Amino acid sequence: MKDIKNKKENNKTTRATLIVLTVFLLIGLGFVIFGDSKISNTENIVQNVEVRDGTQYVTVNARGGYLPRISSAQSGIPTKLIMKTTGTFDCSSSLTIPELGYRKMLPQNGETEIDLGVRKPGSLRGLCSMGMYNFEINFI
Amino acid sequence: MKKYTFHVSGTHCASCKILIEDILGEQDFIKNPKVNLKRETVELETESEKSQEELASILTEKIKNNGYRLAVEKEESLEGDGSVLFKAIPIGLVFLALFFILQKSGILNLGIGGPITPTTGFIIGLIASVSSCLAVVGGLVLSRSAKVSEDNNNAVDKKNFTLFHIGRIVSFALLGGVLGVVGDVIGINFTFTAILGLLASMIMLLLGLNLVGVFEKSKVTLPAGVFNFFRKVQHKTLTPLIIGFATFFLPCGFTQSMQVAALSSGSFLSGMLIMLAFVLGTFPVLAFLSFGSASFAHSNYAPLFFKTAGVVVIGLGLFALLSGLAGLGIIPPLFNI
Numbered sequence: 001m002k003d004i005k006n007k008k009e010n011n012k013t014t015r016a017t018l019i020v021l022t023v024f025l026l027i028g029l030g031f032v033i034f035g036d037s038k039i040s041n042t043e044n045i046v047q048n049v050e051v052r053d054g055t056q057y058v059t060v061n062a063r064g065g066y067l068p069r070i071s072s073a074q075s076g077i078p079t080k081l082i083m084k085t086t087g088t089f090d091c092s093s094s095l096t097i098p099e100l101g102y103r104k105m106l107p108q109n110g111e112t113e114i115d116l117g118v119r120k121p122g123s124l125r126g127l128c129s130m131g132m133y134n135f136e137i138n139f140i
Numbered sequence: 141m142k143k144y145t146f147h148v149s150g151t152h153c154a155s156c157k158i159l160i161e162d163i164l165g166e167q168d169f170i171k172n173p174k175v176n177l178k179r180e181t182v183e184l185e186t187e188s189e190k191s192q193e194e195l196a197s198i199l200t201e202k203i204k205n206n207g208y209r210l211a212v213e214k215e216e217s218l219e220g221d222g223s224v225l226f227k228a229i230p231i232g233l234v235f236l237a238l239f240f241i242l243q244k245s246g247i248l249n250l251g252i253g254g255p256i257t258p259t260t261g262f263i264i265g266l267i268a269s270v271s272s273c274l275a276v277v278g279g280l281v282l283s284r285s286a287k288v289s290e291d292n293n294n295a296v297d298k299k300n301f302t303l304f305h306i307g308r309i310v311s312f313a314l315l316g317g318v319l320g321v322v323g324d325v326i327g328i329n330f331t332f333t334a335i336l337g338l339l340a341s342m343i344m345l346l347l348g349l350n351l352v353g354v355f356e357k358s359k360v361t362l363p364a365g366v367f368n369f370f371r372k373v374q375h376k377t378l379t380p381l382i383i384g385f386a387t388f389f390l391p392c393g394f395t396q397s398m399q400v401a402a403l404s405s406g407s408f409l410s411g412m413l414i415m416l417a418f419v420l421g422t423f424p425v426l427a428f429l430s431f432g433s434a435s436f437a438h439s440n441y442a443p444l445f446f447k448t449a450g451v452v453v454i455g456l457g458l459f460a461l462l463s464g465l466a467g468l469g470i471i472p473p474l475f476n477i
Contacts, residue, residue, distance in 0.1 A: 011223060015223060018230055019226065022229050022233065025234065025237065026233065029236055029237045032240045063249055064246060064248065064249025065249070089393070090248070090272075090393045090394060091273075091392070091394075091396075092393065094393050094397075096330065096469070098468070098469025105397070105400050128393060128467065129333070129396070130272070130334075130391045130392070130393060130460075130463055130467050131463030131464055131465070132459075132463045132473075
């Protein structure tokens with residue numbers, strides 16, 4: 001009888017430990033999923049917006065996600081988005097821009113030009129069709 | 141005619157009632173077996189002169205392949221249902237964390253240049269099988285396999301999984317060939333795959349909740365008629381074949397890239413070879429998930445395995461559902477893996 005009681009006490013402590021462990025794991029998982037921890041993100045701040053002959057070109061690289069994730073561009077001038085792919089087979093090659101109703105498979109290698117027209121201030125978002133990669137262009 | 145009441149263990153689903161009653165009913169010395177899931181008992185009438193203990197062990201022989209046991213006395217278990225779940229949740233979370241860390245690490249983002257040959261197709265398949273596509277296809281395979289193993293014995297579920305993989309491989313090869321022939325005439329419809337993906341993630345969530353045991357806890361059980369229907373559908377040879385076949389259309393960036401490659405390959409043979417190589421590349425991981433769950437499901441760790449699989453499947457299902465909705469532009473994206 002005493003044995004069973006002891007076991008029950010033990011079970012209670014294991015259960016408490018497991019609950020604490022669960023909470024820690026949940027927090028950790030949250031960081032992994034929502035955290036923006038891609039190292040390349042901070043390293044690759046490149047000048048990806050240029051204006052040539054009155055047209056603004058925004059270049060975004062697509063492979064295993066989109067880089068840069070957030071670009072900043074001017075509003076009020078004709079703008080073209082250039083999607084660059086380099087041996088891209090993952091979801092980022094299957095691009096959708098919901099606001100424009102744009103859906104396309106980008107070629108595995110190359111550059112795809114997308115005419116964005118003259119944008120008003122605000123942000124434009126592109127995603128891969130499964131939705132786990134995205135990028136944003138902020139028009140100022 | 142004597143009437144006995146046995147305690148039964150291993151009943152984790154509403155369909156278990158039907159299964160046990162079916163098997164016991166097939167024995168000619170048993171009449172009117174009645175399973176009470178709530179009290180975990182079986183009542184039956186018998187003409188046999190054997191003692192209740194002997195009957196318990198004879199009948200356990202008949203149903204133990206399906207994971208059930210009969211006993212005269214209620215088996216004293218300190219490990220209640222709850223504490224298994226308390227273990228399953230952290231274990232499942234560890235698996236989920238490992239999966240997402242792998243996605244974030246960037247290891248899988250190696251670019252593959254040059255034209256797509258069956259060899260590169262196979263390598264891309266290998267990568268795809270551990271990529272975020274695993275959230276949809278792998279999650280579906282795991283949840284279905286765990287569920288099928290839970291409800292069936294070893295021989296039945298192995299056959300079921302084999303048919304699923306055959307359906308998958310055949311559909312990729314065949315439809316790959318078709319894409320090679322028709323060329324650029326048809327495009328792969330994004331919305332169609334996206335909706336199919338949402339459907340798959342909802343099935344995963346349902347099966348996951350079921351595996352974890354939410355339905356048995358809250359006593360939300362479907363009527364026996366509905367369960368009978370599902371059991372019949374599940375036992376049809378065609379069902380796993382069709383599900384395997386349909387995985388061709390599930391959303392996965394890699395699959396879509398390969399479909400485009402098959403489209404532009406120009407002939408039935410080359411389209412077929414590319415898709416066949418790709419699907420064979422995904423086979424090891426998916427085979428491990430399905431046949432692995434079968435062997436876990438019939439081991440002593442079965443309860444822990446089912447609940448852990450349930451936790452993992454719920455996590456993957458939520459991920460697939462929320463990203464799928466974001467991909468359709470319905471909700472803003474939550475993840476950037």
